[in-house]
Amino acid sequence: MKKKKTNYLNSKLLYKIVALFFAILLFAYVNSSHLSSTRQQNNDAGFMSNKAVTMTVPLKINIDSDKYFVSGYPEEVKVKITGPTAMVVATENVRNFEVYADLNGLSLGDHTVKLKTTGLNDELTVSVVPAHVNVKISKKKHVVLPIQVRFDANQIAKNYAAGTAYASQQTAEITGSKQDIKRIDSVVADIQLPSKTQKTYTRSVLLKAIDKNGHLLDVNIYPATVKVTVPVYEALASKKVNIDLIASGAGVAGKKYSFSSETKTVEVKGTKKALADLTTLKVPISIMGIVNNQVKTIQINPSINGITQVNPKVIEVKIVVTDSSDKEDKPATKKDKDKVAENN
Known part of the structure; x- marks a missing residue:
C-alpha cells in the first residue's frame, strides 16, 4: 500500500511539471507574437508618417536663349515639399526635379509668370516661393x-x-x-x-x-x-622738369588764350622708371567760360603712373584772352578766292 501511494504522488508531480512547461511555452509564444506585431506597426507607421522639407533650388527659364535675353527673375527659389517621410527624404537627397518658368510664346516686354515643377511624385504636395516671378523678355x-x-x-x-x-x-x-x-x-x-x-x-x-x-x-x-x-x-627718386601749360575744355567762341606763370619748373618724385623719360609735366588749364584776362590758382595733379609727389603742388597762372582774327577763324571761301584772282 505504501508503494502504491508513492507512485501516485510521483505521477501527480510529473503532471504538474509538464503543465508548467507548456504554460511557459504558451506565454513565450504570446509575447513573441505581440512584439512582432508591435514592430511591424511601428515600421508601417514610420513609412506612412508625413514629413515636410524646404529646399533652395535653381530656377530654370524655358525660352529660345539664342534669340532672347531674359532679366528680372531670381536665380534661385524655395520649394516646400510635404508627403510620406521615405519619399520626401529620397527627393531631398536625389533632387532630380526642376522648377521652371515657361516663357515660350510670350511677346517681348514685361510679364508675370507662374512657376511650375517637373519630376516630382504625384503623392507629394509642393509649394514654390515665390509662386510667380516678373520677367522682361528682350x-x-x-x-x-x-x-x-x-x-x-x-x-x-x-x-x-x-x-x-x-x-x-x-x-x-x-x-x-x-x-x-x-x-x-x-x-x-x-x-x-x-x-x-x-x-x-x-x-x-x-x-x-x-x-x-x-x-x-x-x-x-x-x-x-x-x-x-x-x-x-x-618711389623715392626725384627730378626737376619743365611745366607745359595747356588749355583744357572748350573756350568761348572767337577767343584766343595764352598762359604764363612765374613757376617754370617743378620737382617730381616717383619711381625711377616713371622719371626716366619724363622731361616735361603737362599742366591743364580750364578755359571754359573765360572771356577776360585773369590769374588762376592751379593745383597740379599728375596723372602719370609712378609719380607720387609734385613740388610745388599749387602754382599761379596768368590767362590772357584776345579776340581771334577772321582770317584765323574762317577759311577762305570760293568767292574770296575769285576776288583775289580778279585783282591779280
Missing part, C-alpha cells in the same frame, strides 16, 4: 568690350607708387538686351587695396558693366571674375 545682343581696372591710389603708402594695373584678360564677353548693351559705358574691375599698401597686390575681382552714371546694368558677363594685379613700387 532681343538678345552680344558684344566684346575691354576691361578697365580701377583702384584708389590714396591707399598706396607714402613714398610708394602704383604701376599700371592689369587684369588676367583684356576683354570680356557681354550678353544682354539690345537696350542695355547700348547703355554700357565701361566694363570695370574694381579692386579694393589695403590701407598703406607697400607691395604688389593681386586679387580676384567681380566684373561689372556700368552706364555713364555708374549704374549697374543687368547683363551677363563672361568671365564673371578676373584676377587683377596692381604693381606697387618704392
Whole structure:
C-alpha cells in the first residue's frame, strides 16, 4: 500500500511539471507574437508618417536663349515639399526635379509668370516661393568690350607708387538686351587695396558693366571674375622738369588764350622708371567760360603712373584772352578766292 501511494504522488508531480512547461511555452509564444506585431506597426507607421522639407533650388527659364535675353527673375527659389517621410527624404537627397518658368510664346516686354515643377511624385504636395516671378523678355545682343581696372591710389603708402594695373584678360564677353548693351559705358574691375599698401597686390575681382552714371546694368558677363594685379613700387627718386601749360575744355567762341606763370619748373618724385623719360609735366588749364584776362590758382595733379609727389603742388597762372582774327577763324571761301584772282 505504501508503494502504491508513492507512485501516485510521483505521477501527480510529473503532471504538474509538464503543465508548467507548456504554460511557459504558451506565454513565450504570446509575447513573441505581440512584439512582432508591435514592430511591424511601428515600421508601417514610420513609412506612412508625413514629413515636410524646404529646399533652395535653381530656377530654370524655358525660352529660345539664342534669340532672347531674359532679366528680372531670381536665380534661385524655395520649394516646400510635404508627403510620406521615405519619399520626401529620397527627393531631398536625389533632387532630380526642376522648377521652371515657361516663357515660350510670350511677346517681348514685361510679364508675370507662374512657376511650375517637373519630376516630382504625384503623392507629394509642393509649394514654390515665390509662386510667380516678373520677367522682361528682350532681343538678345552680344558684344566684346575691354576691361578697365580701377583702384584708389590714396591707399598706396607714402613714398610708394602704383604701376599700371592689369587684369588676367583684356576683354570680356557681354550678353544682354539690345537696350542695355547700348547703355554700357565701361566694363570695370574694381579692386579694393589695403590701407598703406607697400607691395604688389593681386586679387580676384567681380566684373561689372556700368552706364555713364555708374549704374549697374543687368547683363551677363563672361568671365564673371578676373584676377587683377596692381604693381606697387618704392618711389623715392626725384627730378626737376619743365611745366607745359595747356588749355583744357572748350573756350568761348572767337577767343584766343595764352598762359604764363612765374613757376617754370617743378620737382617730381616717383619711381625711377616713371622719371626716366619724363622731361616735361603737362599742366591743364580750364578755359571754359573765360572771356577776360585773369590769374588762376592751379593745383597740379599728375596723372602719370609712378609719380607720387609734385613740388610745388599749387602754382599761379596768368590767362590772357584776345579776340581771334577772321582770317584765323574762317577759311577762305570760293568767292574770296575769285576776288583775289580778279585783282591779280
